[in-house]
Amino acid sequence: MGGNDKRKRSESEGGDEQAMEKKREILPSMIKNKEKRSAIHAKLKQQKKLEKRKKAKARDAAEKRALELGEELPAKKIPKTIENTREFDETVCKPDDEELFAGNDADEFSSILKRERTPKILITTCRFHSSRGPDLIKELLSVIPNAHYYKRGTYDLKKIVEFANKKDFTSIIVVHTNRREPDAFVIIGLPTGPTAHFKLSNLVLRKDIKNHGNPTSHEPELVLNNFTTRLGHRIGRSIQSLFPQEPNFPGRRVVTFHNQRDFIFFRHHRYIFEAKETKQTESKGKKTKDAKGESEPQGKVIARLQECGPRFTLKLLSLQHGTFDTKGGEYEWVHKPEMDTSRRRFFL
Amino acid sequence: MPRTTTLDCPGCPPLRALTFDELGLIKVIEARGKQGRAEPKVVERWGDPDSSKCVLAASIHDRKSDPLLAVARRNGTVEVLNPLNGDLRFAVSNASNNGVQPEDDPVAGLHLFAKKKLELASRSCTLLTCTTKGNASIRSFEVNKPSADVSSTGSSRTWSIGDGGSILCSKVDGSENYFLLGGKRVEMNVWDLDSCAKIWTSKPPPKNSLGIFTPTWFTSATFLSKDDHRKFVAGTNSHEVRLYDISAQRRPVISFDFRETAIKSVAEDLDGYTIYVGNGSGDLASFDIRTGKLLGCFLGKCSGSIRSIARHPEFPVIATCGLDSYLRLWNVKTRQLLSAVHLKQHLTNVLFYSNFADEEAEVAHSAADWPLHEDERGEGETPPMKRKKSKEKKGIEKDAEAKSGNKESFEEYGGKKVKSKKSSKRLKM
Numbered sequence: 001m002g003g004n005d006k007r008k009r010s011e012s013e014g015g016d017e018q019a020m021e022k023k024r025e026i027l028p029s030m031i032k033n034k035e036k037r038s039a040i041h042a043k044l045k046q047q048k049k050l051e052k053r054k055k056a057k058a059r060d061a062a063e064k065r066a067l068e069l070g071e072e073l074p075a076k077k078i079p080k081t082i083e084n085t086r087e088f089d090e091t092v093c094k095p096d097d098e099e100l101f102a103g104n105d106a107d108e109f110s111s112i113l114k115r116e117r118t119p120k121i122l123i124t125t126c127r128f129h130s131s132r133g134p135d136l137i138k139e140l141l142s143v144i145p146n147a148h149y150y151k152r153g154t155y156d157l158k159k160i161v162e163f164a165n166k167k168d169f170t171s172i173i174v175v176h177t178n179r180r181e182p183d184a185f186v187i188i189g190l191p192t193g194p195t196a197h198f199k200l201s202n203l204v205l206r207k208d209i210k211n212h213g214n215p216t217s218h219e220p221e222l223v224l225n226n227f228t229t230r231l232g233h234r235i236g237r238s239i240q241s242l243f244p245q246e247p248n249f250p251g252r253r254v255v256t257f258h259n260q261r262d263f264i265f266f267r268h269h270r271y272i273f274e275a276k277e278t279k280q281t282e283s284k285g286k287k288t289k290d291a292k293g294e295s296e297p298q299g300k301v302i303a304r305l306q307e308c309g310p311r312f313t314l315k316l317l318s319l320q321h322g323t324f325d326t327k328g329g330e331y332e333w334v335h336k337p338e339m340d341t342s343r344r345r346f347f348l
Numbered sequence: 349m350p351r352t353t354t355l356d357c358p359g360c361p362p363l364r365a366l367t368f369d370e371l372g373l374i375k376v377i378e379a380r381g382k383q384g385r386a387e388p389k390v391v392e393r394w395g396d397p398d399s400s401k402c403v404l405a406a407s408i409h410d411r412k413s414d415p416l417l418a419v420a421r422r423n424g425t426v427e428v429l430n431p432l433n434g435d436l437r438f439a440v441s442n443a444s445n446n447g448v449q450p451e452d453d454p455v456a457g458l459h460l461f462a463k464k465k466l467e468l469a470s471r472s473c474t475l476l477t478c479t480t481k482g483n484a485s486i487r488s489f490e491v492n493k494p495s496a497d498v499s500s501t502g503s504s505r506t507w508s509i510g511d512g513g514s515i516l517c518s519k520v521d522g523s524e525n526y527f528l529l530g531g532k533r534v535e536m537n538v539w540d541l542d543s544c545a546k547i548w549t550s551k552p553p554p555k556n557s558l559g560i561f562t563p564t565w566f567t568s569a570t571f572l573s574k575d576d577h578r579k580f581v582a583g584t585n586s587h588e589v590r591l592y593d594i595s596a597q598r599r600p601v602i603s604f605d606f607r608e609t610a611i612k613s614v615a616e617d618l619d620g621y622t623i624y625v626g627n628g629s630g631d632l633a634s635f636d637i638r639t640g641k642l643l644g645c646f647l648g649k650c651s652g653s654i655r656s657i658a659r660h661p662e663f664p665v666i667a668t669c670g671l672d673s674y675l676r677l678w679n680v681k682t683r684q685l686l687s688a689v690h691l692k693q694h695l696t697n698v699l700f701y702s703n704f705a706d707e708e709a710e711v712a713h714s715a716a717d718w719p720l721h722e723d724e725r726g727e728g729e730t731p732p733m734k735r736k737k738s739k740e741k742k743g744i745e746k747d748a749e750a751k752s753g754n755k756e757s758f759e760e761y762g763g764k765k766v767k768s769k770k771s772s773k774r775l776k777m
Binding site: 097103105106230321328332334335338 | 647
């Protein structure tokens with residue numbers, strides 16, 4: 001019933017719109033007189049607003065009727081976003097791809113991810129760094145277990161790679177600072193692993209986060225979101241190999257790398273499960289119904305998050321095959337301006 | 349509606365390409381089809397994924413009857429396959445006698461001889477392998493058809509060519525008498541394969557104006573034409589492309605820079621003066637080597653190091669592959685991307701199987717009027733103009749050309765090309 005009505009209405013609206021379009025062949029932007037132009041523009045805007053309101057009202061009414069009649073609610077429309085209209089990418093990993101798994105077994109990180117080697121991270125900086133750089137490194141040391149800070153001095157990065165190989169490090173992280181602000185991030189897998197070069201932005205340090213927590217020394221849990229393509233998969237594995245593979249769950253620490261539109265968001269949280277009094281949990285709309293349905297006196301267990309540690313955003317600039325070598329290096333992936341052909345094309 | 353940017357790939361002529369990757373897989377890509385607009389697809393996959401079988405070098409000998417394909421793997425075996433169905437003919441171990449692990453001394457160059465190198469029975473094949481540390485060997489094998497067992501005839505020769513450095517590139521010229529190699533701390537060498545003697549060594553360029561000497565590090569090399577072993581092109585790690593002429597001098601005749609990352613592959617065109625250069629960050633360009641001028645870049649969102657370039661023997665098509673795990677096919681004349689195939693692994697090598705187009709013609713000779721051929725003919729009228737121009741230019745820049753015989757060879761080559769075109773026409777009739 002409701003659906004039919006709605007369709008009719010939408011049809012009639014469509015008819016109206018067509019008629020309207022016939023009438024207004026002159027767009028407001030084509031009118032040269034400013035007063036007229038703005039008047040017509042305002043009128044159009046008002047019309048649009050009314051239409052929108054009408055639509056929303058109709059939708060609400062349909063929903064309400066469906067609720068009253070006990071019918072199924074009309075399906076909620078999914079808004080179009082850049083992510084879900086993403087351009088088709090054939091490199092997206094498929095779960096039934098045996099070559100992918102064979103490739104995983106053969107790649108540089110598999111020995112760490114299979115727990116044959118324990119990750120040991122060397123953190124260093126660029127030649128000169130100050131102010132926010134050291135602070136970030138202090139916080140990274142608390143985020144990543146088994147991380148060791150070494151002063152950069154005046155050593156070449158290639159020399160540092162050699163040194164770290166001798167000392168059985170599994171990865172090197174270099175934080176690059178420009179004008180007292182960290183702006184780049186390099187992750188080098190050792191001994192042969194790839195070198196990922198990121199741009200670092202939107203850094204918020206722990207002390208600038210309101211109500212921040214202080215992390216414990218437990219091994220964190222790791223959340224990697226949306227690393228879908230082959231390249232993303234590889235980056236995800238390189239990030240995964242920075243952390244120990246067995247999280248210490250009593251520590252309730254989570255480190256998140258969330259990829260969205262090729263930007264990797266880093267967050268560090270501590271979570272807690274709390275048995276709240278029912279009164280406080282009922283303050284949220286839909287949950288109240290559930291709670292009532294259960295009607296259990298001891299109340300609900302809810303998860304609360306407390307953010308601790310830094311917050312920053314990474315964007316991949318290049319992925320190099322082999323360890324750091326700017327001159328003779330081979331790139332697996334480099335960002336080139338010619339690749340930015342669409343907002344809906346993503347690489348990770 | 350979302351704006352999309354899917355590249356309109358015009359498709360490519362019927363061809364068959366073989367790619368080799370880091371998991372030891374061999375994939376066969378075929379474009380068979382109508383009107384030259386075929387979409388290439390992976391037709392077959394040979395082998396099981398195993399990282400120790402990573403393909404390091406490959407060489408094909410595609411005669412019409414009984415073609416052979418040689419593949420060198422990281423675990424030190426050299427396999428000889430049938431490129432039509434992937435059957436293993438035989439496999440030999442490349443392990444040397446002095447107890448060096450094959451993983452420590454991987455194969456850097458492999459060549460399967462088309463001609464009979466050493467006078468032997470008809471069913472034999474001859475392999476030249478060259479390892480990174482400089483152990484070269486020529487071995488002949490007799491292929492016994494029923495069982496895939498191999499009897500190595502006694503005529504194997506092994507000699508050492510390395511002098512401390514590691515060899516990265518090697519090539520055998522068209523007449524298969526000369527062998528070219530170079531690498532990290534190894535200058536370009538030309539060896540005579542009959543006598544296994546070094547006949548020529550290059551000399552590093554002088555220090556620059558600041559007194560800085562760039563260490564020798566060749567990454568790729570190719571002979572300029574099939575008939576001429578005296579001229580070859582080499583790419584270096586310091587993003588330089590150099591033309592050497594054995595008969596002129598030991599220093600490069602021409603050298604020029606290309607972009608800012610190491611040159612990873614060079615390939616020659618059939619015309620004998622165009623070369624294709626691919627580098628470590630995925631840039632591909634063609635150069636006229638007589639003048640060192642850039643003819644144009646191949647643009648197509650290519651983002652991974654280009655490991656291998658192959659020129660199709662008949663169609664104006666090149667194939668590239670590399671670390672971005674795409675096989676890309678390009679039109680040489682328009683420098684347009686014809687199509688790209690995602691092959692999931694880091695690729696190391698690509699080869700064309702050249703008799704495929706003929707087969708296709710036989711299969712579908714009724715509808716054999718490929719428009720691409722027409723295109724080729726249509727465009728065929730423009731290049732001669734260019735060629736004329738370039739000849740005039742050449743007359744001016746005689747100093748750049750150290751050899752006078754070249755012109756003839758180029759012309760010869762052009763003539764041949766015309767012939768081949770004619771023959772293709774005849775095929776269609």
